[in-house]
Amino acid sequence: MKPLRLLALLFLLLAGASQAQxxxxxxxxxxxxxxxGQNINMDTDYKTTYHVGAFLRLPILGPLSIQPEVLYSLQxxxxxxxxxxxxxxxxxxxxxxxxxVKVGPVYAxxxxQFGVLLGARENGTLRINAADGYGPVDRTADNNYKKNDFALAAGAGLELGSLIIGARYTAGLNNINDVADLNGANDPRLKNRVIQGFIGIKFGK
Incomplete structure (x- = not known):
């Protein structure tokens, strides 16, 4: 979990540098x-999962701030x-x-967003062969997906005192599939798409 420790240290340094602001x-x-994506040859459906993390808001000018975050996200x-x-x-x-950007209680x-894949897993059922029919599958899939993901994120919400309520959409820009077809053609191209709803609590002035 070295990335988590490094990012925690970064947040502490930023907080110290910006002091009470x-x-x-x-x-x-x-x-x-x-x-x-493209060339998937399967139907893909949304799954309901979760995310959790922390953020640091650094004032820049007037209503504008820069907000770096560290999130664990199951996608x-x-x-x-x-x-x-x-x-x-x-x-x-x-x-x-x-x-x-925050104007009154409303923000946008x-x-x-940069993502690092910590692990991947597949579970469900697969057809084994014509004679045996379907069988369960529960396996690690780390090698099937690229380790890095780059995305764009946008969202909006309300800040009611220290309480934050918001929604966000993130769209992956790069293909994360790391499995190639034998002939090298028509490889599946997979991109992350995530709709998030969240609540948060902020501290500081």
């Missing part, structure tokens, strides 16, 4: 996640075809760095 907070919420998708029905669970450490935010 910075606001620190924690947040948690629900993900509605899917893997979308993935449900895959369905005539021979398979299984879930893919992708465990990410996500680092969004957002421009945050947008910016890039």
């Amino acid at each position: 910075a606001q620190f907070g924690i947040k948690a919420g629900v993900n509605n996640a899917v893997l979308d 993935g998708s449900q895959f369905k075809s005539t021979v398979a029905n299984y879930d893919t669970k992708l465990h990410y450490l996500n680092i969004p760095v957002l421009a945050h 935010e947008a910016g890039p």
Whole structure:
């Protein structure tokens, strides 16, 4: 878990540098996640998962702030075809760095997000062969997905005192599939899509 320790240290350094002007907070919420793309040859459905993390808000000018975050996010998708029905669970450490604009109790935010894949797993059923029919599958899938994910995030919400209520959409920009077809053509292209709803608590002035 070295990335978590490094990011925690970064947050502490930023908080010290910005002194009392910075606001620190924690947040948690629900993900509605899917893997979308091209040449998948299977149906992909949204899965309800979760995320949890912390943020640091650094004032820049007037209503504008920069808000880096550290989030653990469980993402993935449900895959369905005539021979398979299984879930893919992708465990990410996500680092969004957002421009945050607040006017009264209303805020909007947008910016890039960098993700590091901590682990992947597939579970469900697959067709073994014509004679044996379908069988359960529960396996590690770390080698099937690329380790890095780059996305754009945008959201909005309300701040009621120290309470934050918000929603966000993140769209992956790069193909995270790391499995190539034998002939090298028509490889599946998978991209993360996540709709988030969350609540948070902020501390500081």
